[in-house]
Amino acid sequence: MASRTALPVLDSRALNRATLARQLLLGRVEMSARDAVAHLVGLQAQNVKPPYFQLHARLAGFRPAELAGLMESREVVRMVTMRSTIHTHTADDALTLRPLVQPARDREVNYFRKGLVGVDLDRLAGLARAFVESEPRTMAEIREELLKEWPDADPQSLSVAARCRLPLVQVTPRGVWGRAGQVRLTTVENWLGRPAAEPDASQAVDDVVLRYLAAFGPASVKDMQTWAGLTRLREAFERLRPGLLAFQDENGVELFDLPDAPRPAADTPAPPRFLPEFDNLLLSHADRGRVITPEGKGRSWTGNQAHCVLLVDGFLAGLWRLDGGLLTVELFDGKPSEARRAEIVAEGESLVEQMTDGSGSGVRFASIRG
Numbered sequence: 001m002a003s004r005t006a007l008p009v010l011d012s013r014a015l016n017r018a019t020l021a022r023q024l025l026l027g028r029v030e031m032s033a034r035d036a037v038a039h040l041v042g043l044q045a046q047n048v049k050p051p052y053f054q055l056h057a058r059l060a061g062f063r064p065a066e067l068a069g070l071m072e073s074r075e076v077v078r079m080v081t082m083r084s085t086i087h088t089h090t091a092d093d094a095l096t097l098r099p100l101v102q103p104a105r106d107r108e109v110n111y112f113r114k115g116l117v118g119v120d121l122d123r124l125a126g127l128a129r130a131f132v133e134s135e136p137r138t139m140a141e142i143r144e145e146l147l148k149e150w151p152d153a154d155p156q157s158l159s160v161a162a163r164c165r166l167p168l169v170q171v172t173p174r175g176v177w178g179r180a181g182q183v184r185l186t187t188v189e190n191w192l193g194r195p196a197a198e199p200d201a202s203q204a205v206d207d208v209v210l211r212y213l214a215a216f217g218p219a220s221v222k223d224m225q226t227w228a229g230l231t232r233l234r235e236a237f238e239r240l241r242p243g244l245l246a247f248q249d250e251n252g253v254e255l256f257d258l259p260d261a262p263r264p265a266a267d268t269p270a271p272p273r274f275l276p277e278f279d280n281l282l283l284s285h286a287d288r289g290r291v292i293t294p295e296g297k298g299r300s301w302t303g304n305q306a307h308c309v310l311l312v313d314g315f316l317a318g319l320w321r322l323d324g325g326l327l328t329v330e331l332f333d334g335k336p337s338e339a340r341r342a343e344i345v346a347e348g349e350s351l352v353e354q355m356t357d358g359s360g361s362g363v364r365f366a367s368i369r370g
Contacts, residue, residue: 007246007254008248009248010248010249010255012290014265016270016291017264017270018218021262025311027271028060033055033059033062034070034090036055037051037070037076037088037089037090037093039215040054040215041097042089042097042280044085044086044278045175045278046085046278047278048175050277050279052064052067053274054280056351057273065177071088071176074172075090078169078174081101082097082227084104094167095195095196096197096204099167099196100230101228106164109161112154114157115157118153124158124165125161127145127146128145132168132185133186133190136185139162139163139183142158143156146158169187206239213244214258216280216284217256217258218245218247218257218261219255219256219285221256226286227285241256243259244256244259245257270314271347272311273311274327275310276308282300292315295332296332300316300319308320308322310344312340312344316332317331320348322352322356324361325357325362326352326361327352328363328365330365330367334367349362349363
């Protein structure tokens with residue numbers, strides 16, 4: 001095996017263009033919403049609207065009704081998976097990815113063990129499953145039901161235990177564009193009418209490693225562990241090493257990649273793209289320098305609130321917000337060239353036209369807030 005020092009080096013721009021290509025952000029692609037959700041191994045969905053904006057930035061001709069229809073037909077679902085956060089997944093992925101991350105969810109329960117003294121977690125899971133499978137329930141209803149069995153337990157801890165021990169999905173109309181709906185939960189098996197898959201554990205991990213590289217590579221072991229919220233993935237990468245290419249970044253960190261995956265030239269044009277809060281592009285690598293320059297570090301968050309972000313030339317360049325049909329753009333560098341400004345306005349007008357009711361007033365530029 002070649003020494004690590006002999007590995008080809010990919011600088012931040014090369015990594016940026018490769019990642020944007022995998023993320024369908026170098027140019028909108030002709031792909032169905034369902035296929036895009038599968039390719040991206042899910043869409044971050046802490047809030048209702050971000051998955052729709054994620055697909056608008058990536059797919060040619062996308063309209064919110066397409067993803068909404070998939071939600072209503074149960075071809076995609078919203079559930080807790082990677083990093084203990086809500087993702088929109090295809091039905092197939094919901095049944096296979098949740099078992100993969102279950103060890104992390106089990107560890108999460110341990111953080112609440114002081115509030116679960118005397119609680120039989122297997123019994124809790126069984127009671128909660130029967131309760132939510134009789135009809136979808138709110139988390140408050142689940143908590144109240146479990147308190148009947150364990151009145152001295154901490155209510156929040158009971159809620160966390162139920163959420164972690166069971167593969168709960170948010171049922172529609174929650175998550176459907178243009179419709180309001182309280183968060184109501186049932187098990188993924190009950191919602192989809194079929195059991196979760198039970199593949200060979202090693203094969204399941206290996207398959208997800210390859211899919212992660214297809215959507216986020218080239219990447220290190222630590223990068224994937226950051227994305228998945230899992231540890232000890234080195235063994236899977238080593239099993240797969242004979243079929244992978246190896247590189248290193250500018251800091252000497254080993255990166256893995258699929259041999260036939262796109263790695264565009266570093267000077268490949270990257271159009272402006274408006275991404276919603278919590279887009280996985282910004283959350284799925286241990287080193288985010290492939291998208292966030294030192295000047296942009298820490299500027300996409302205020303406290304624990306993520307902002308909607310603008311990519312210019314492939315890198316984080318500003319923030320945006322949409323009020324009705326008015327798109328406000330706040331650039332970190334407030335003096336773009338006329339050509340760059342025109343590109344941003346054209347992309348912003350596309351967003352307003354396709355993602356609002358059409359009565360909007362366009363795009364304006366403003367100073368970065370406090």
